[in-house]
Amino acid sequence: MALTVTETKEVITGVLEKLKKSIERENSYMKELDDDKAVLTYVQDLVDKGEEFPPESAYSSFTEWIDSIKKEIKSGEASIKRIDTEKAEIAAFEYYLANAQESDA
Numbered sequence: 001m002a003l004t005v006t007e008t009k010e011v012i013t014g015v016l017e018k019l020k021k022s023i024e025r026e027n028s029y030m031k032e033l034d035d036d037k038a039v040l041t042y043v044q045d046l047v048d049k050g051e052e053f054p055p056e057s058a059y060s061s062f063t064e065w066i067d068s069i070k071k072e073i074k075s076g077e078a079s080i081k082r083i084d085t086e087k088a089e090i091a092a093f094e095y096y097l098a099n100a101q102e103s104d105a
Contacts, residue, residue, distance in 0.1 A: 016090060
């Protein structure tokens with residue numbers, strides 16, 4: 001059985017709340033991404049200068065460290081891309097809520 005417009009609006013309203021909470025984290029993701037990129041540059045500079053790998057590091061090598069940072073960057077970029085999609089979904093849902101009218105059917 002298909003939902004009525006009113007029932008659909010109720011469902012969408014709940015989804016909208018979750019989406020709006022999700023995109024509130026965008027600034028945090030952006031900061032983390034900037035931090036990760038700065039760390040990658042720092043570690044790559046150490047490698048380029050021929051610095052010795054720090055023995056107290058939690059990583060076993062520069063390669064492992066760099067690979068871990070790149071994973072973090074990729075994850076952050078995916079999160080930001082997901083938020084962009086969620087912003088588009090919010091716009092579409094808000095448009096529907098503002099414009100959908102209950103039919104007499």
